[in-house]
Amino acid sequence: MIVDILQLANEAQRKKEINPEVINATVGMYFNEEGCVGGMPSVFQGFKTLNENQVLPYPASDGGEPFKSNVISWVLGSYEDKLRKSLYIAASATPGGSGAIAGTFAIYANPGDYVFVSDIRWQYDRYAASKKLKLFEHNTFIDGHFDLDSFESRLEKLCKIQKQVIIVVNDPCHNPTGYTLSMDEWKEMLIIFNKFKENDIVFMYDLAYLEFTDEKDARLKISYLDVLAPHVLTIITFSGSKTFGIYGLRMGAAIALSKDETKIKNFRNAFIEEARGSWSATPKAAIELLNYFSDKKNQLAFFLDLENMKASVQLRSKMFKTQASEIGLETHPFKSGFYTIVLAKDPEEAFKKLLDHQIYTIPMAGGIRIALCSLPLKEIDGLAHRIQKIINE
Ligand code: PLP
Numbered sequence: 001m002i003v004d005i006l007q008l009a010n011e012a013q014r015k016k017e018i019n020p021e022v023i024n025a026t027v028g029m030y031f032n033e034e035g036c037v038g039g040m041p042s043v044f045q046g047f048k049t050l051n052e053n054q055v056l057p058y059p060a061s062d063g064g065e066p067f068k069s070n071v072i073s074w075v076l077g078s079y080e081d082k083l084r085k086s087l088y089i090a091a092s093a094t095p096g097g098s099g100a101i102a103g104t105f106a107i108y109a110n111p112g113d114y115v116f117v118s119d120i121r122w123q124y125d126r127y128a129a130s131k132k133l134k135l136f137e138h139n140t141f142i143d144g145h146f147d148l149d150s151f152e153s154r155l156e157k158l159c160k161i162q163k164q165v166i167i168v169v170n171d172p173c174h175n176p177t178g179y180t181l182s183m184d185e186w187k188e189m190l191i192i193f194n195k196f197k198e199n200d201i202v203f204m205y206d207l208a209y210l211e212f213t214d215e216k217d218a219r220l221k222i223s224y225l226d227v228l229a230p231h232v233l234t235i236i237t238f239s240g241s242k243t244f245g246i247y248g249l250r251m252g253a254a255i256a257l258s259k260d261e262t263k264i265k266n267f268r269n270a271f272i273e274e275a276r277g278s279w280s281a282t283p284k285a286a287i288e289l290l291n292y293f294s295d296k297k298n299q300l301a302f303f304l305d306l307e308n309m310k311a312s313v314q315l316r317s318k319m320f321k322t323q324a325s326e327i328g329l330e331t332h333p334f335k336s337g338f339y340t341i342v343l344a345k346d347p348e349e350a351f352k353k354l355l356d357h358q359i360y361t362i363p364m365a366g367g368i369r370i371a372l373c374s375l376p377l378k379e380i381d382g383l384a385h386r387i388q389k390i391i392n393e
Helices: 003-020 042-050 067-086 097-107 126-131 148-161 182-193 221-227 240-243 261-277 284-294 297-328 349-357 382-389
Strands: 089-097 114-118 134-138 165-168 201-207 232-238 251-258 337-342 363-364 367-371
Touching: 003 042, 003 232, 003 363, 042 297, 067 089, 067 232, 067 251, 067 284, 089 097, 089 261, 089 284, 097 165, 097 201, 097 232, 097 240, 097 251, 097 261, 114 148, 114 367, 134 148, 148 165, 148 182, 148 221, 182 221, 232 240, 240 251, 240 284, 240 363, 251 261, 251 284, 284 297, 284 363, 297 337, 297 382, 349 363, 349 367, 349 382, 367 382
Parallel strands: 114 134, 114 165, 165 201, 201 232
Antiparallel strands: 089 251, 232 251, 337 367, 363 367
């Protein structure tokens, strides 16, 4: 059962306006404790400083300079110089992380091709379907951690069928489980990519929730991308929506890194062509807002807001997890982030039962997804208990 998350979220929102008892745990948007979306006042303040020329004109299809260098610096952080020593790097603006994902699928796969994904995943199915692509799955977890054996053996199978393979990895704070790969798992994964030298590997690294990880150094994993051999093209899909809490503004980027210069030249041209033939350009205001926050003097207020928001998200997940484990309500392995999955034998039935009690969740493989990011603590308190009672009715 695939539900349209945005549609269901709107329905839940309408119901909540009439009945405040409704629990809307559907969508990956942060709502503060007062129920307001966004949660970062500095971002809207920054938005209000933009003038007409920074909002109204058509931007360059790829975002132009300085956006491209700013977004690269934002994502690579203090590791940019290290990575630039051995990798060619380019970027293109996209409407949200979604634009970067859709663009990658459109450019690097042909109709009928497979894309390599985990069996528990966010809605990559939709992007694949619109490009007439099929999905090739690996098992996500084994004994509470990432199933690297399945990852490698399934990839090996696919690499025998298809020369160019897009591999989707969503980390940190995997949507929908909230899992984050350990450093050892990450390094092992990079070693696996390097093994498939006869293939063209397109490693699509969806780090939409980069800023929300509980890892000490959110960008340490990125710093290792220079171990990848020339047959690998990494495409980082960056979501400004999640980073800045500006879901409707459609800020995003695709950032390509490779030791093979030709791959990077092709990426530049291909993304411009893809933009022209589909979304045309990313909203100018989104581009200028990233440029605004790339200026060091505008960053302090943002990072303070981000810290608060992150602390709030962590408090919510801690409360839910603690209360869930106290009563034996099982979830998939979880580290941090916007979501968790409560395991259910029949996710569709659990979803419907919860709906009958005005609790809006999303049915997914193996369970129901709870968007903790959108619930204030007072709604999370006791929720695990209610869910357990309802789904076992
Ligand atoms: N990747 C993941 C894992 C997501 O959860 C989302 C949004 O929910 C996105 C990418 C795309 O976000 P957007 O297009 O709003 O930037």
